[in-house]
Amino acid sequence: MMSVGQPAWEVVTVADRAEYWLESHWYFAVAYMILAVLAVAAMVVALGMGLIYGERKIAAHFQCRMGPMRVGYHGILQSIADTIKLLLKEDIVPERADKVLHLVGPFLTLVVTILILGVLPYSPLLQLADVSLGVLYLTALSGLSVLGLLLGGWSSNNKWSLLGGMRAAAQVISYEITATLALLVVTMFAGTLTLSGIVQSQAQGWWVWRAHGVGLLSMGLFMIAATAEINRTPFDIPEGESELTGGFHTEYSGLRFAFFFLAEFINMFVVAGITVTLFLGGWMPLRIGNWETFNNLMGLIPPSLWFLGKVVVMVFVLMWFRWTFPRMRVDQLMRLEWKFLLPIGFINLFAAAVIILCKWYFFPV
Amino acid sequence: MIFLPELIVVVCAVAILLTDLWLDERRRVILAPMAAIGLVVAMASLIISVPQNGLTLGGRFSVDPVGWWFKVFFLLSGLITILISLDLLDGRVGVRMRGIGFRGEYYTVLLATILGMMVLVSARDLITLYVSLELATMPLFVLTAWRRDDAQSGEAGMKYVIFGAMASACMLYGLGLLYGLTGSTALTAIDRQLANMPAFWLATAMLVAGIGFKLTIVPFHFWAADVYQGAPAPVTAYLSVASKGAGLAFAFQILYRWMDGWIADAAVGVAVFAALTMTLGNTVAIVQHNIKRFMAFSAISQAGYLVMGFVGGLPEGIPAMLFYLLVYAVTNLAVFACIVWFSNQTGKEQIEDYRGLARTNPLIALTMMLGLFSLAGIPPLSGFVGKFFLFSVASKAGFHWLVAVAAVNSTISLYYYLRIVRQMYIEPADKDSTRLPITPTLAATLMVLSATQLLMGIIPSLYETISSQTLAWLAR
């Protein structure tokens, strides 16, 4: 079905390049690695600041306010000011806290987030490493991230924190199942676990609509479950401020708090990125059947812009969720997962298997 | 389709689970008949359609006469267990036991363990062997703790989990070592490649610990008394019979499928284990007061007799063991049926509580006495015949001292079994004690069990069938 003249995407990751240079000029490889680490660090900071500013502005406009306006044009430098404030704040550790675990908690959370950033395919030429496990890697790490919250909540030696951490753990291990079931659907359609492979399998069209409704349903399931996994409203009971003051981060301040905070916002980007990669074609341009003119026109936009654009839309949707839906109760949350999402997820998986066996999806390659 | 019986058991388990979902509490009484019918159908399919030799799934699943008879044993004991537990679960009891319930789940889990045992004897590679042993063990932890309001039941479950996990870890280490030594998971390949080296003996020791746990062989028997006492009575019955059979099946798989060449070397070890087990079980049973605890030690000593079949690695040991296993199932479950009935009606479990039972319920006392005498090995009851074959195997292998120990032990066991008989027949009944009612199902089960138990001792054809079939296969 591949039409003539369609650009064939060749994926070259940073790790590939480093490996290539390792044989002749090993210092090139080292330079690549250092560059990659620096790039990720810069990305973490930039993403954090950008997302926080975006969230505040969007929240404000949803509520008919202006949001931050003082620092810079329309408050554009507000995040920088906040960062400096956070860095200069006193780092308070409660007297009877478990000192080591109090430090491990936020650290673990942020590290897991960064590890996921490293495998997302931003464009055919911009991906740090294309791990062969791909989707499995993502699900494995998302389970790990909750341990940070749990440890932080427990080690603070505070009832609010403990309750928050436990709520986070219960919530994440429940919703992880639905998220994994939804991701499995795409894996089955694409026939591969690698993220770049999944993106390339969508050259003929994105899985969200190519898969006859199953894709759409699993994208919906994944969005709900992922929102719960990153503890955002309407699933933000682990830190629900009206019940638990601050939840698991009640006893955190200064840089450690910043770690939790950063991880939370970058997780939003990560969820949007995973959704885009698996369901919305990643960096693939939009194509409509055999309408060559349109397809060529879309092909002119560089892949990294496609990725960025889609991610921005998804992030906006996540923020939209937050300022639209009210927070759920704990029991409602559990009932939603175990009695509704989980059965739907399993039925969806079966349906997907049937569709694949019968080759009912659009544009089978 | 040589795995048809297993398939039927699994389908039955799932059917019960799903039916349970749509029934209201009153209609759930049909679940027990469903489970029983499922097992009967599985048994019928085993007897009618399964040949005694067969291999499928690329050699990972096979049936041979020994495995076939083991499966008969597992299905039989599962069936009887269901028949003696349904009164308790349906609430047809004199004294209500709180916290027993979840009938659908109970039968599902019970059928799952039966499936695990059946696959266990058919497995031909390490992975299936281990996994099916876990399936035969793990649901039992839950069944033990089934009385959720009862602290003793919970404690029993906890102890069983901890000991079971430890035994399982030992077993896994042993199996891992065997794989490391031979590079293969298939039993036949392992048999060919094993060489005599220290790691092999380490693996054997680990496996012995694991099997010893299942079979309650003496240094590994510590869990038995507490678990048997705490578990609901029908579960105790199942534990003492089927679970023990699973341990024996595993031992058979190891000793006869891999260690053909080594088994003669291990004879002394097996004999020592057997002697220790029966001696300790018998002596400790004398001082017990709780009937379930008492039966636990009785079961330990019976395991000692059973293991005698392995001494010397003679082919005659296998039919003797299988026959004794079947006899033990019928006899022990007959005794347990009485115990279950008594605790259902009175809620009492002490041996002293049985006093005067022969005045109020003479028939039940009679069946219980017959069962106890059979366990002790009094001729002409079936227990005597079973023991006779086992003892003759040991003496044929040259272990005359073991036979002497076993004979002494049988005498001791007669003493403590008579303690219960004395309570029932000689001690006067309480003044206000009246005739206790019995449900038709339990009465029928008891009658059939007693009759079978008597017939097995008198009619020789069962042993002859087992022996001719298995010996022909072993001589191959």
Place this chain on the structure above:
Amino acid sequence: MIERAMITILFYGFAAAAILLALAVTTSRNLLRAAVCLMGVLLIQAAFYLLLSADFLAGVQVLVYVGGIVVVIAFVVTLTRSSQLLMDHPSPLRMSLAFAASAGFAVVSIASLWVSALHQPGMSHSKVDSTKAIGMALLDTGKTGYVLPFEVVSVLLLAAVIGGIVIARKTPPPSQPFTTGGDKPGEADVTLPKSQRISKDGRDSR
């Protein structure tokens, strides 16, 4: 050559770290710290699988053991009354006996493995898609397939889940009369005489 050396160095480094962390798991008096050390041990195990180029197994190891089991352990520890429950002090005799037993076991097992010739599988560096191969093998009914253990495990997990739910489920409060099911507390009301029943909105039905 460099690659082999790297793998060897990594292996020994990881092994040392794993042993130290495992020691920390057993000696730590704080349950949650022990859980965190356990997480370290399990992660290093995943690293071993990666060194042996068993990628899929490594992923599953992290997914199941770290993301599942350690989280559940930590969850349970936070639910317990105090994480200092390990603070009992066993008698010195007991401790020394336990130490002797474990040390003896370690010595015996290391020594016997040392002198035994273990089977050495041929190293394969082929870049086969191990995930696909595993998936195929799990549902293969032939000589190389593992469909039987796979199905047995699925029954085992089902039974374990059912059992776990039965044990964990709420029992009706003791004031209520016996119900055989025990899972529907409300049903017990049916046995009450009508005058004692309480209507749904909480008012007395009289």
